[in-house]
Amino acid sequence: MKEKNPIFIEIPRALPREVPVVVRVLGWAEIYGQFEKGQGEEQAARCIDCGNPYCEWKCPVHNYIPNWLKLAKEGRVFEAATLMHETNPLPEICGRVCPQDRLCEGDCTLNDGFGAVTIGAIEKNIVDLAFSQGWRPDLSKVKPTGRRVAVIGAGPAGLSVADRLVRSGVAATVFDRYEEIGGLLTFGIPPFKLDKDIVRLRRRIFEDMGIEFRLGVEIGRDLAFADLLNEYDAVFMGTGAYREVAADLPGDHLHGVLPALPFLVANARRLLDETAVPHPQLDLRGKHVIVLGGGDTGMDCNRTSIRLGAASVTCVYRRDEANMPGSRREVKNAKEEGVRFLFNRQPLAVLGEEQVTGLRVVETRLVPDDKGRARPEHVHGSEETLDADVVIVAFGFRPSPPAWCADAGIACDDGGRLIAGGGTRLPFQTTNPRVFAGGDNVRGADLVVRAVHDGREAAAAIVQQFALEAAAAMDLERATA
Numbered sequence: 001m002k003e004k005n006p007i008f009i010e011i012p013r014a015l016p017r018e019v020p021v022v023v024r025v026l027g028w029a030e031i032y033g034q035f036e037k038g039q040g041e042e043q044a045a046r047c048i049d050c051g052n053p054y055c056e057w058k059c060p061v062h063n064y065i066p067n068w069l070k071l072a073k074e075g076r077v078f079e080a081a082t083l084m085h086e087t088n089p090l091p092e093i094c095g096r097v098c099p100q101d102r103l104c105e106g107d108c109t110l111n112d113g114f115g116a117v118t119i120g121a122i123e124k125n126i127v128d129l130a131f132s133q134g135w136r137p138d139l140s141k142v143k144p145t146g147r148r149v150a151v152i153g154a155g156p157a158g159l160s161v162a163d164r165l166v167r168s169g170v171a172a173t174v175f176d177r178y179e180e181i182g183g184l185l186t187f188g189i190p191p192f193k194l195d196k197d198i199v200r201l202r203r204r205i206f207e208d209m210g211i212e213f214r215l216g217v218e219i220g221r222d223l224a225f226a227d228l229l230n231e232y233d234a235v236f237m238g239t240g241a242y243r244e245v246a247a248d249l250p251g252d253h254l255h256g257v258l259p260a261l262p263f264l265v266a267n268a269r270r271l272l273d274e275t276a277v278p279h280p281q282l283d284l285r286g287k288h289v290i291v292l293g294g295g296d297t298g299m300d301c302n303r304t305s306i307r308l309g310a311a312s313v314t315c316v317y318r319r320d321e322a323n324m325p326g327s328r329r330e331v332k333n334a335k336e337e338g339v340r341f342l343f344n345r346q347p348l349a350v351l352g353e354e355q356v357t358g359l360r361v362v363e364t365r366l367v368p369d370d371k372g373r374a375r376p377e378h379v380h381g382s383e384e385t386l387d388a389d390v391v392i393v394a395f396g397f398r399p400s401p402p403a404w405c406a407d408a409g410i411a412c413d414d415g416g417r418l419i420a421g422g423g424t425r426l427p428f429q430t431t432n433p434r435v436f437a438g439g440d441n442v443r444g445a446d447l448v449v450r451a452v453h454d455g456r457e458a459a460a461a462i463v464q465q466f467a468l469e470a471a472a473a474m475d476l477e478r479a480t481a
């Protein structure tokens, strides 16, 4: 009798159904659907439980991946969702936006020739299913401690810290200058990667857990930071990194040169509020768009421009494809949607009188620098001019520490990153012992899942700080009794 192949060979790796390119570029809906009935269980069953879960180590929040894959395989949706939330307050979001090819799936044992387990899609699928069937986080055993924490920033770092605090009986009030929660989840990452209804549902769940949101409130403008220090037992800063790396090119002041984030935020706002007057810069119909930069933000600008009706979208990147920093999946999606990639091209100048008419570029070749990294070197005589009506600059972001940090004794490093942890400080504690910080404002522009990690760990440190304070107060009481 012929021996049966192992299940991971019998059942090939499969992602949920993808919306066909011709349809998806006409709208803003997420491009991946859900697994067919039974397919999620089948895909989860491909995990061989290799005994040394590299996936788990590579996942920045160290999700219990093989354990919840087993539950998913057995159709135990609620138990799987509960286990997922033990390590990650936003699993349905990470399942959608993590660059899994560089994280969990990149280190799956089956990735070596058999096709990694579709970990991210299963994570998203299970949580979506659990929510639709009424599963909610269980806080029935939580005892209030009477402690209160103010969280500045409703991005993934702030949301994660708030989730962990209320689970520990600490009241959390989250302030954000934007009108909706999510930070870059709502205003940066476009809806074809993350549907905003997913973030809205998460907001309702957080509110039911007791998290208070005070939106449209900018700390430092509408409310002083000192007031938070006076009113709350501790403060967490999850304020992100918003200083754009400038193009620094001749002609970068011309009409038609757009920084990436205001462009994406304007589009997000337009889509959130259909009554909003569309920003004129979003009218790309018939225009030739060039996007500078090869990261995730660049890919989002490419694909947004396609959906805004651009006649052509060209992505210019100074290294080769192998050296692109963004997720491989997003590059593939951009290519499928019609984006042209010009690798090994360095922009030299934006051309035009008042309005952009073109971009001057030079070819590059990669030479190793003294640290062994590929450094782009100009190939002389290879300069050329590309036609363009719009140039979108997506060279990344640097931390933008609020001005009041210095007054509050919160130190930054030379790059503007808040100093948190290290020395005798608790993890994620800043140089002001009552203030904690995490996410992009500490790391520099990074990933959603790393901001989630920081929030989770910062909450643990805040709870530890409260315990230390309580112990010190008891010692003092004993000494003075």
Ligand code: FAD
Pocket (backbone or CB within 6 Å): 097, 098, 099, 152, 153, 154, 155, 156, 157, 158, 175, 176, 177, 178, 182, 183, 184, 185, 188, 189, 190, 193, 217, 218, 219, 220, 238, 239, 240, 241, 261, 264, 296, 297, 300, 402, 438, 439, 440, 441, 445, 446, 447, 448, 449, 451
């Ligand atoms: P943010 O998400 O930036 O949230 C910070 C929040 O703080 C904001 O809501 C802001 O309004 C608020 N805030 C700041 N200052 C104040 C103040 N003074 N008062 C009140 N509120 C304040 N990562 C991925 O993993 N996958 C992706 O596909 C991906 N795509 C991306 C696409 C784009 C266009 C961008 C820009 C980033 C992308 N990232 C992606 C990175 C990811 O979004 C960030 O790493 C993550 O959001 C950082 O979380 P955070 O909570 O630290 O900051």
Ligand code: SF4
Pocket (backbone or CB within 6 Å): 058, 059, 060, 061, 062, 063, 065, 088, 094, 095, 098, 100, 103, 104, 105, 119, 120, 123, 449
């Ligand atoms: Fe993978 Fe991200 Fe989920 Fe971790 S959180 S298992 S890295 S998709």
